[in-house]
Amino acid sequence: GDSVTQMEGPVTLSEEAFLTINCTYTATGYPSLFWYVQYPGEGLQLLLKATKADDKGSNKGFEATYRKETTSFHLEKGSVQVSDSAVYFCALITRGNNDMRFGAGTRLTVKP
């Protein structure tokens, strides 16, 4: 079945460091891909998305590119801030299916 694999955390960075969180997927169809963020004590919020190959999703300085050839959707940010500390989830959903599949989540801690 469809699935998402993302790098295990936790990830600890200093402020202004470069961030990459890897995400790869397995899907029988052509999925849409998402990154969600969960701040402490909150639910999941959509961070960005891409619906077809080569699309780039971006928001709040984060970006991810839908790479069909490598079945990947890695999350990147050029300069992280303390306020970016959260858990990040990669997810997919395939057309005609409303079962969204999530990765295990990667906890990011940014230190001043």
Add this chain to the structure above:
Amino acid sequence: ETGVTQTPRHLVMGMTNKKSLKCEQHLGHNAMYWYKQSAKKPLELMFVYNFKEQTENNSVPSRFSPECPNSSHLFLHLHTLQPEDSALYLCASSQVGQGNTEAFFGQGTRLTVV
């Protein structure tokens, strides 16, 4: 109002209690979901409702009983829970049938079973 609202935010219940979690969505979506988030475990999909009909039950114990009276409201009735059921319960909604739309989540109910 926020898109998906869950109440209560926090709940402590004994193993013999009966309680209900409530979820309401104001987005006009036609699908609603319950997820369980436990410490150090992946997000677990529990139930899916499409157009008020339950379409998925991921082997969830019968002590969890969902109810979807209309497309805007979703409940999770709880009875005789176990301590290992303590978790964050997240409700989500989406629009199915118009492309691959994302799920919108509520803030969750933090459940502690004592």
